[in-house]
Amino acid sequence: MELAQMQKSLQDYTKSLFLEGVLDSQFLQLQQLQDESNPDFVSQVVTLFFQDSDRILNDLSLSLDQQVVDFKKVDPHVHQLKGSSSSIGAQRVKNACVVFRSFCEQQNVEACHRCLQQVKQEYYLVKNRLETLFKLEQQIVASGGMIPAMELGF
C-alpha cells in the first residue's frame, strides 16, 4: 500500500473512532503531548491503561463474585477505571463506569453484574480499536512516513 494511502486510512480510522464516541477530545490532548522527543508517548500511556484496566477488571470480577458483595470494595475500583479511561479519552468506557457507579450506590448486585459486562465490552472495543490504530501508525513509520496530524475539522 502506498504511503499516502496508509496515511489517509489512518486519518479516516481515527476520525471514525471520534465519530462513534469511542474516543473523545482527551485523546487529542495526549496526541498533542507527543513529539520527536517523546514519539511513543501515546502508546506508552495507553499501554499503562491496558495493564491497569486488566488488573481492575479482574479485581471487579472477583469482588462481584463474592457471596456477599462488598460495595465499599467495588466502588473504588470503578472510580479508578472511570478516572483512567477519562484520562486517555476512552469515552464509552468512562460513561459505562458512570452508570456502574450509580448502581453501586444503590447496592444493586444484579445491575452491577450487567454493568461489569458493559464496561468489559466497551473496554475490549477501545482496546481493539487502539491496537489497530497503533498498528497503522507503525506501518506508516516503517515505510519511512510521518504520522499525519489529526485534523479537527469534523
Added chain:
Amino acid sequence: MAVGEVMRMDIPAGGDLSVTSPELHVLAVDDSIVDRKVIERLLRISACKVTTVESGAMALQYLGLDGDKGASGLKDLKVNLIVTDYSMPGLTGYDLLKKIKESSVFREIPVVIMSSENILPRIEQCLREGAEDFLLKPVKLADVKRIKELIMRNEAEDCKTLSHSNKRKLAEDIDDTASSSSSSSSSSSLEDSSVKDFRSSKRMKSELSSPL
C-alpha cells in the same frame, strides 16, 4: 506580570535563586499510574522538573515531613509546587494539603488539587484550607500552563518584596499590606473565577463530548 519579566529581575542578595529560575520543581501526587504518566508529561512539556509519587504518605516522606529523619536525604531539589489528586486511598489530597499548610517549613509551597469530580463544597473546602487552585480532571495542557503562570507570578511578587531595602521598610510594610490585601482580593476573585471556570469548563466538556 509576564513570565519573561520574572527572568529579567535582579537576583536579590541572599535571595533564593530558584525563584528567578525558569524551571519549577513540581511534586505530583496521584495513586493512578495512568494519571501520573500524563501529569508528568504535561508538566515536563511546560518546562518543569517533575517528581511523581503515588500517595500522600510518600509525598510527606519525600518532603521529610513524616517524622522519619532519614527520609530528608531523598529530597535533592527544592519543591516549588505540589499538585495532588483529591481522592486517594489513605491520605486524601485534602489531608495532604492540611499537613503541608500546618508545617512551618512547607506551608509556603503552593498546593493545587486535582479531582475528576466537580463538587463545589469540596472545591470550596480546599480553597479555604489554602489550596492555590483546583483542577478538574482530565487535566489539559491549558490547565498546567495557567497554573505555572500563576505560580511564577506569585513567586515574582515575593521576590519584589524581598528586594526592598531597610531604609524603605515603612513603605515596604505599606506595600506588603497593599499587595497582600490585593493578592487576597485577587485570590478570592480567583476562587470565583476558578468556580466559574469549573462550570464553564464542564459546559465545554459536554459540548466536546456530544456526538460529533
